Amino acid sequence: MATNLDPDAALMLRVKRGDVHAFEELVEKYKQPVINVITRTLRDQTEAEDLAQNVFVQVFKSAHRYQVTAKFSTWLFTIARNLCLNEIRRRSRHPADSLETSQGGNEDLPARQFEDVNTFSPRENVLQGELEQKVQAALNELPEKQRTAMALCRQDELSYEDISEVLECSLSATKSLIHRARETLKEKLKPYLRTGAWKDGEN
Amino acid sequence: MSENEFQNLMEVSWRRPLTSQEERTLKNFLTAHPAARVIWEEDLALNRMVARLPDAPVSTNFTAQVLQAVARETAREVRQKPGIISWLKRNWIPRIAIAGLFICAGLVSVQEYRAVKRAQLARDVAAVSSAATFPQGWLEDFDAINRLSQPPVDNELLAALE
Numbered sequence: 001m002a003t004n005l006d007p008d009a010a011l012m013l014r015v016k017r018g019d020v021h022a023f024e025e026l027v028e029k030y031k032q033p034v035i036n037v038i039t040r041t042l043r044d045q046t047e048a049e050d051l052a053q054n055v056f057v058q059v060f061k062s063a064h065r066y067q068v069t070a071k072f073s074t075w076l077f078t079i080a081r082n083l084c085l086n087e088i089r090r091r092s093r094h095p096a097d098s099l100e101t102s103q104g105g106n107e108d109l110p111a112r113q114f115e116d117v118n119t120f121s122p123r124e125n126v127l128q129g130e131l132e133q134k135v136q137a138a139l140n141e142l143p144e145k146q147r148t149a150m151a152l153c154r155q156d157e158l159s160y161e162d163i164s165e166v167l168e169c170s171l172s173a174t175k176s177l178i179h180r181a182r183e184t185l186k187e188k189l190k191p192y193l194r195t196g197a198w199k200d201g202e203n
Numbered sequence: 204m205s206e207n208e209f210q211n212l213m214e215v216s217w218r219r220p221l222t223s224q225e226e227r228t229l230k231n232f233l234t235a236h237p238a239a240r241v242i243w244e245e246d247l248a249l250n251r252m253v254a255r256l257p258d259a260p261v262s263t264n265f266t267a268q269v270l271q272a273v274a275r276e277t278a279r280e281v282r283q284k285p286g287i288i289s290w291l292k293r294n295w296i297p298r299i300a301i302a303g304l305f306i307c308a309g310l311v312s313v314q315e316y317r318a319v320k321r322a323q324l325a326r327d328v329a330a331v332s333s334a335a336t337f338p339q340g341w342l343e344d345f346d347a348i349n350r351l352s353q354p355p356v357d358n359e360l361l362a363a364l365e
Contacts, residue, residue, distance in 0.1 A: 020270070027266045032258055039259035048259055056269045057276055135252050153217055154253065160214075175214060182217070185253075186245055193248040 008072035015063045023063075027056050030073070033155050034080050040151035041084040043140045051087060055080045073155070074162045081148060081166055088144065131192060138188040146181035153178055204232040209239060213246055 008029070014022035034055055039048040058079050066075065139147060145167060152163045164174035186193060204212075212229055215221060221229065233240045262268070291298055 020273075023273070024266060024270060027269050031261055031265050031269075035259045035261050035265075045259055049262060049265065053265070053269050053272055057272050060273045061276060131252070132256060135256060139253075139256075150253070156219070160218075178217065182246070182249060186249055189249065189252065192252065193245050 005068065006071055009068045012063065012066050012072050013068065015060065016066055023056075023060055026059070026072075030076060031056075033073075033157075034076065037077060037080055037148070037151045037155070038084055040139065041081070041144065041148045042087060043147075047087070051083055052080070055083055058083065070165065071157075071162060073157045074165050077152060077155070077158065077162075077166045084148070085144075134189060134192060135185075138185050141188070142181050142184060146177050146184070149174060149177040150181050204228055208232075209236075213243070216246065216250060 008026065011022040011026050015026065031052065035048050035052045038051050038055070039045050042048055042051065055076070059076060062079075139150060142150065149163060149167060152158055152166060158166070160171055160174060164171045167174055167177070169177070209229075209232055212221065212225060215225065229243070233243060291301070
C-alpha cells in the first residue's frame with residue numbers, strides 16, 4: 001500500500017501528524033478546484049471563498065479521522081459538497097442572511113486581494129463576456145445535483161467513480177445526471193452551438 | 204464501433220481530449236453514421252463552451268487566510284480544555300448512559316423507600332395484633348379498678364344542689 005500511496009494522501013498523513021507545511025501544500029493545490037466547485041454549486045462568487053475557507057479548516061480539524069481508504073480529492077470534495085448543501089439549507093431557512101455577515105469578529109483579517117486575470121482585448125472581452133454569461137446562466141438554471149455533477153466533471157483528478165462517491169449515487173446515475181445536464185445545456189445554448197461560437201482547432 | 208462505444212467516447216470527451224487512436228475510431232464511425240456527426244459536433248461545441256468558462260476568482264492571500272483560521276481554531280481548542288463536560292457535550296452515547304444511570308438510581312430509591320415503608324407497617328400491625336391477644340383474666344377487674352381511680356361522690360354537694 002505504501003508504494004502506491006496517493007501523493008495527496010501522503011501529505012494528508014503528514015497533516016495528521018500536525019505538519020502545517022503539508023497542509024499549506026494541499027490548500028495551494030486544491031484552492032482553485034474547490035472554489036470553482038463551490039461557486040458553481042452555490043451560484044455565488046462572493047460567498048464561495050468563505051465557504052472554501054471553511055472546507056479547508058474542516059479538513060484540518062478532521063485530519064485525525066482521515067483514513068487512506070479513499071482518494072484525498074474525493075474526501076475533500078465530499079466535505080465541500082456537504083458544506084454547500086448546509087449553506088443552501090441555511091439560506092432557504094434565512095433567505096436574507098449572508099455568510100459574510102455571520103462570520104463577524106474577523107475585522108483584524110487582511111482584506112481579500114484578487115489577481116487581475118483578464119488578458120483579452122476589449123472587443124474580445126465583450127464577446128467572451130456575453131457568451132460566458134449565457135453559459136453561466138444556463139448552468140445556474142440546472143438543478144443543484146446536476147450543477148455539482150457538471151462542476152465535478154471538470155476536475156481532472158476525479159474519475160466518474162469518484163464523482164459518484166461525492167454525489168452519493170451510483171455510477172450510472174452519475175453519468176445520467178451529467179448527460180441530462182448536458183442535454184439541457186445544449187437545448188438552451190443551441191443558437192450558440194449552431195453558429196460555431198468559440199469554434200477553434202482544439203478537440 | 205457500436206453505438207455504445209460511440210456513447211463511451213462521448214463520455215470520455217466530456218473529461219479529456221481524445222487520443223489519436225480514439226479519434227481515428229471515432230472518424231471511422233462518423234463516416235459510417237453521418238447522422239451521428241451532428242450529435243458529436245454539438246457535444247464537442249458544448250465541451251468547448253464549458254471548458255472556456257473562467258475559473259472563479261481566488262484572493263491571492265487565500266492560503267494565508269486559511270492558515271490564520273486554522274491557527275485560531277487550534278488556539279480555541281487549546282483554550283477549551285478537554286474536560287469531562289466538553290467530552291460529554293461531544294459524545295451523545297455517554298450522555299444517554301449517564302441519564303439512564305440516573306433513572307435507574309431513581310427507580311431503585313423509590314423501590315427501597317416502598318420496601319422500608321412496608322416493613323414498618325408490618326411491624327406496627329404485628330404490634331397491634333400482639334396487643335389484642337392479652338392473657339385471659341387480664342381485663343376481668345377492669346371496671347372495679349376503673350372505679351377506684353374515680354373521686355368519691357360528694358353527697359353534701361348533691362344535696363345542696365337539690
